[in-house]
Amino acid sequence: xxxxxxxxxxxxxxxxxxxxxxxxxxxxxxxxxxxxxxxxxxxxxxxxxxxxxxxxxxxxxxxxxxxxxxxxxxxxxxxxxxxxxxxxxxxxxxxxxxxxxxxxxxxxxxxxxxxxxxxxxxxxxxxxxxxxxxxxxxxxxxxxxxxxxxxxxxxxxxxxxxxxxxxxxxxxxxxxxxxxxxxxxxxxxxxxxxxxxxxxxxxxxxxxxxxxxxxxxxxxxxxxxxxxxxxxxxxxxxxxxxxxxxxxxxxxxxxxxxxxxxxxxxxxxxxxxxxxxxxxxxxxxxxxxxxxxxxxxxxxxxxxxxxxxxxxxxxxxxxxxxxxxxxxxxxxxxxxxxxxxxxxxxxxxxxxxxxxxxxxxxxxxxxxxxxxxxxxxxxxxxxxxxxxxxxxxxxxxxxxxxxxxxxxxxxxxxxxxxxxxxxxxxxxxxxxxxxxxxxxxxxxxxxxxxxxxxxxxxxxxxxxx
Amino acid sequence: xxxxxxxxxxxxxxxxxxxxxxxxxxxxxxxxxxxxxxxxxxxxxxxxxxxxxxxxxxxxxxxxxxxxxxxxxxxxxxxxxxxxxxxxxxxxxxxxxxxxxxxxxxxxxxxxxxxxxxxxxxxxxxxxxxxxxxxxxxxxxxxxxxxxxxxxxxxxxxxxxxxxxxxxxxxxxxxxxxxxxxxxxxxxxxxxxxxxxxxxxxxxxxxxxxxxxxxxxxxxxxxxxxxxxxxxxxxxxxxxxxxxxxxxxxxxxxxxxxxxxxxxxxxxxxxxxxxxxxxxxxxxxxxxxxxxxxxxxxxxxxxxxxxxxxxxxxxxxxxxxxxxxxxxxxxxxxxxxxxxxxxxxxxxxxxxxxxxxxxxxxxxxxxxxxxxxxxxxxxxxxxxxxxxxxxxxxxxxxxxxxxxxxxxxxxxxxxxxxxxxxxxxxxxxxxxxxxxxxxxxxxxxxxxxxxxxxxxxxxxxxxxxxxxxxxxxxxxxxxxxxxxxxxxxxxxxxxxxxxxxxxxxxxxx
Numbered sequence: 001x002x003x004x005x006x007x008x009x010x011x012x013x014x015x016x017x018x019x020x021x022x023x024x025x026x027x028x029x030x031x032x033x034x035x036x037x038x039x040x041x042x043x044x045x046x047x048x049x050x051x052x053x054x055x056x057x058x059x060x061x062x063x064x065x066x067x068x069x070x071x072x073x074x075x076x077x078x079x080x081x082x083x084x085x086x087x088x089x090x091x092x093x094x095x096x097x098x099x100x101x102x103x104x105x106x107x108x109x110x111x112x113x114x115x116x117x118x119x120x121x122x123x124x125x126x127x128x129x130x131x132x133x134x135x136x137x138x139x140x141x142x143x144x145x146x147x148x149x150x151x152x153x154x155x156x157x158x159x160x161x162x163x164x165x166x167x168x169x170x171x172x173x174x175x176x177x178x179x180x181x182x183x184x185x186x187x188x189x190x191x192x193x194x195x196x197x198x199x200x201x202x203x204x205x206x207x208x209x210x211x212x213x214x215x216x217x218x219x220x221x222x223x224x225x226x227x228x229x230x231x232x233x234x235x236x237x238x239x240x241x242x243x244x245x246x247x248x249x250x251x252x253x254x255x256x257x258x259x260x261x262x263x264x265x266x267x268x269x270x271x272x273x274x275x276x277x278x279x280x281x282x283x284x285x286x287x288x289x290x291x292x293x294x295x296x297x298x299x300x301x302x303x304x305x306x307x308x309x310x311x312x313x314x315x316x317x318x319x320x321x322x323x324x325x326x327x328x329x330x331x332x333x334x335x336x337x338x339x340x341x342x343x344x345x346x347x348x349x350x351x352x353x354x355x356x357x358x359x360x361x362x363x364x365x366x367x368x369x370x371x372x373x374x375x376x377x378x379x380x381x382x383x384x385x386x387x388x389x390x391x392x393x394x395x396x397x398x399x400x401x402x403x404x405x406x407x408x409x410x411x412x413x414x415x416x417x418x419x420x421x422x423x424x425x426x427x428x429x430x431x432x433x434x435x436x437x438x439x440x441x442x443x444x445x446x447x448x449x450x451x452x453x454x455x456x457x458x459x460x461x462x463x464x465x
Numbered sequence: 466x467x468x469x470x471x472x473x474x475x476x477x478x479x480x481x482x483x484x485x486x487x488x489x490x491x492x493x494x495x496x497x498x499x500x501x502x503x504x505x506x507x508x509x510x511x512x513x514x515x516x517x518x519x520x521x522x523x524x525x526x527x528x529x530x531x532x533x534x535x536x537x538x539x540x541x542x543x544x545x546x547x548x549x550x551x552x553x554x555x556x557x558x559x560x561x562x563x564x565x566x567x568x569x570x571x572x573x574x575x576x577x578x579x580x581x582x583x584x585x586x587x588x589x590x591x592x593x594x595x596x597x598x599x600x601x602x603x604x605x606x607x608x609x610x611x612x613x614x615x616x617x618x619x620x621x622x623x624x625x626x627x628x629x630x631x632x633x634x635x636x637x638x639x640x641x642x643x644x645x646x647x648x649x650x651x652x653x654x655x656x657x658x659x660x661x662x663x664x665x666x667x668x669x670x671x672x673x674x675x676x677x678x679x680x681x682x683x684x685x686x687x688x689x690x691x692x693x694x695x696x697x698x699x700x701x702x703x704x705x706x707x708x709x710x711x712x713x714x715x716x717x718x719x720x721x722x723x724x725x726x727x728x729x730x731x732x733x734x735x736x737x738x739x740x741x742x743x744x745x746x747x748x749x750x751x752x753x754x755x756x757x758x759x760x761x762x763x764x765x766x767x768x769x770x771x772x773x774x775x776x777x778x779x780x781x782x783x784x785x786x787x788x789x790x791x792x793x794x795x796x797x798x799x800x801x802x803x804x805x806x807x808x809x810x811x812x813x814x815x816x817x818x819x820x821x822x823x824x825x826x827x828x829x830x831x832x833x834x835x836x837x838x839x840x841x842x843x844x845x846x847x848x849x850x851x852x853x854x855x856x857x858x859x860x861x862x863x864x865x866x867x868x869x870x871x872x873x874x875x876x877x878x879x880x881x882x883x884x885x886x887x888x889x890x891x892x893x894x895x896x897x898x899x900x901x902x903x904x905x906x907x908x909x910x911x912x913x914x915x916x917x918x919x920x921x922x923x924x925x926x927x928x929x930x931x932x933x934x935x936x937x938x939x940x941x942x943x944x945x946x947x948x949x950x951x952x953x954x955x956x957x958x959x960x961x962x963x964x965x966x967x968x969x970x971x972x973x974x
Contacts, residue, residue: 011907033851051814070578072569090941103538106751111939115532125959144554177790183653229506264880282572282796284753328647333656338647341608345749358519446490
């Protein structure tokens with residue numbers, strides 16, 4: 001039975017239009033069009049899924065279920081570790097909500113999609129300015145997958161099978177890296193950290209560098225927030241063995257930290273979520289992937305690339321997808337990567353965010369975050385028995401590890417006590433890194449006022465008294 | 466007449482420095498700034514700010530608004546890109562996902578503070594499992610291609626567990642999406658291509674001779690990329706399972722059978738779902754999407770960690786899966802996108818979802834009825850089989866007569882303010898137009914599209930030379946792909962453009 005009135009998302013579903021179409025097609029019902037499907041496959045019962053037809057009720061339902069979440073605005077949250085709270089100016093939401101961006105597909109027909117292509121070209125260009133690279137792709141899924149793709153690319157470029165990573169690294173990055181590289185027989189070798197400063201142990205790196213190393217990967221800032229200033233040495237060491245040097249970055253630090261290109265990076269990966277994209281419970285994120293202008297590197301890059309060109313009659317400048325012969329829809333099993341759908345809208349958010357912040361604003365923001373970090377360290381140091389940061393004598397940006405071993409309490413207990421007071425502490429790392437004891441990574445950005453930090457430290461003092 | 470906006474909009478790098486910047490955070494006194502910067506060792510401190518232009522807010526708003534006007538989305542008009550399922554993205558989904566209780570939730574928050582979102586994700590995983598007929602769903606993969614990769618890794622882990630590491634081959638039909646072979650290769654498999662038969666379905670005899678003890682599995686989309694339902698699917702399933710292989714379902718074409726047939730009931734062991742296609746989340750100009758993956762038992766043990774679980778008291782993230790393939794991406798998936806899919810499914814219900822497939826199929830065949838008598842268009846492979854979510858036409862007869870290509874016809878359609886179909890895919894069809902209206906296009910628009918296509922053919926016969934100068938009504942005319950791709954002239958960033966192009970041809974500046 002076809003109802004008189006159709007479904008609002010399905011314009012032809014009213015009785016009148018359906019019957020007109022069916023009649024024109026000389027069929028007796030829509031079912032005729034499914035007659036070729038073997039009867040044994042056909043579902044003979046309704047799907048067991050719920051249904052809320054009314055928009056009013058639907059909105060109420062989601063509001064009510066989500067209301068039990070406590071978000072950043074309900075309590076002070078000091079979590080980072082791969083997904084960081086940063087202020088998003090309202091212009092970003094206003095731009096990425098524009099339907100011409102939001103409801104478009106990958107710009108396969110460039111003449112009608114110049115706006116998206118130009119915005120993504122600008123995103124690529126800005127990433128190059130930040131990282132000191134000459135080429136950046138139009139986005140990967142996130143930092144972990146960007147790192148994993150960088151490892152695969154290093155193997156393609158060098159034909160060598162050892163990939164060197166720091167021992168101190170985000171567990172998701174390590175896990176995803178392992179997932180992607182294992183089928184190709186690539187070995188991921190970890191370099192120990194300097195016991196005093198947390199930075200790479202260069203002697204250990206030296207002992208692990210050999211002719212089978214495809215690349216050496218470091219992060220700046222590290223998973224624990226410290227800044228390893230030995231990157232020039234690491235770069236030289238990697239290059240002396242004809243290995244690539246890969247750097248992982250948080251782009252929000254690149255207003256105050258040198259561009260990895262300046263200290264020898266061949267590939268830069270990272271997470272662009274801090275640039276205008278909300279937390280969203282960890283997704284969508286947006287992976288950075290950039291490299292030097294070298295044909296062998298560019299040919300082996302994963303992901304979409306936008307290039308600048310002209311119209312055939314040379315009358316206008318234009319933008320289009322380029323070097324698609326690297327990609328899966330052309331090269332199939334010989335493609336550089338299987339990625340198709342990426343995080344384009346998040347890239348537009350990032351370029352919009354940076355265009356109003358500017359290079360100078362990014363530098364100032366970096367300084368403010370550095371100041372917040374140092375203020376928090378100073379405050380933590382007023383607490384007896386709390387070690388913060390775990391690695392002294394190394395500058396930290398945005399994050400650092402605190403350790404409560406000397407208080408006799410577990411970090412989980414401390415966390416639960418804070419939570420009772422509506423303050424959410426940092427990410428507990430006791431399970432991932434047992435050797436660092438009762439520890440957690442705390443994160444401080446421009447969103448945390450000095451009062452927030454004071455509140456945290458005062459509560460800790462009370463709890464640990 | 467359609468005429469797209471053309472703003473001659475500068476790149477942000479070409480704006481005059483306005484020397485404004487948005488200070489949305491606490492500024493520091495000068496002495497504090499110098500002091501704090503000195504804590505960074507000189508050799509890694511950035512002395513000068515990066516070269517990022519500073520636009521005043523009004524300049525930035527105009528810049529991006531103008532760029533948006535030089536783009537085209539579903540909200541503007543018909544967008545029948547085959548296999549991309551460009552359906553309407555309901556506004557209520559955006560409203561629901563635009564909630565601080567999701568936007569400002571951190572993935573590492575204590576479980577007691579995130580019960581709401583965990584419940585939605587858990588329920589969604591159950592609904593998706595029911596819709597595609599599997600036992601367990603992981604929401605982690607960021608996109609369809611990543612789900613395919615995940616599925617291949619699950620096959621690999623499963624065979625390895627059964628001491629069958631010699632299963633190194635994945636079979637893929639020649640009509641498959643390019644991501645299938647790319648994903649299989651990325652997971653370390655050798656790809657064996659299976660030809661299509663005269664009906665456009667997988668060639669069963671060829672399949673029989675290709676399977677062996679080396680077969681890890683078959684990746685298949687059903688309905689296939691020609692829009693044809695694989696009528697021998699049960700036999701195909703038997704052939705694969707009898708040699709100990711697994712059957713993978715590429716969910717890109719799920720829209721044509723929603724609520725009618727379930728991949729699990731056809732014998733598929735692993736199924737992915739593109740929520741940005743079938744479940745109405747927007748494509749965002751290329752992403753983000755989300756690609757949940759479902760499996761039958763005992764493959765659930767291999768799913769990525771963590772999965773979302775419920776123990777009758779609380780929802781939680783389960784990392785305790787010793788056989789898991791590990792993680793394929795950071796955290797738990799593209800949550801904001803998944804939330805829109807949850808809203809859509811709940812809003813549509815079973816009856817609504819069934820209507821989706823019925824009308825997407827009705828629309829395809831209605832369109833075919835309107836154009837099939839034209840002798841310059843061919844419907845390759847058995848024309849008497851009804852197509853499902855999409856159809857693939859060949860303009861080879863037109864090309865043979867006029868040298869007007871599918872690409873040229875695509876540009877003609879753009880000039881009418883209609884997005885072109887997917888072209889030159891699948892690779893087995895010459896001068897292919899792959900057209901998918903989805904259930905969301907009105908009868909009137911389908912008729913308009915058919916008329917435009919027929920007019921293009923008429924013009925091609927009369928004035929074939931006209932096509933090379935198309936499009937005329939879009940922001941720019943036909944672009945120079947050779948220049949864009951040639952190593953001497955390609956420019957992939959502003960920096961490269963300045964170095965390579967502007968330095969040689971200063972008049973462009």
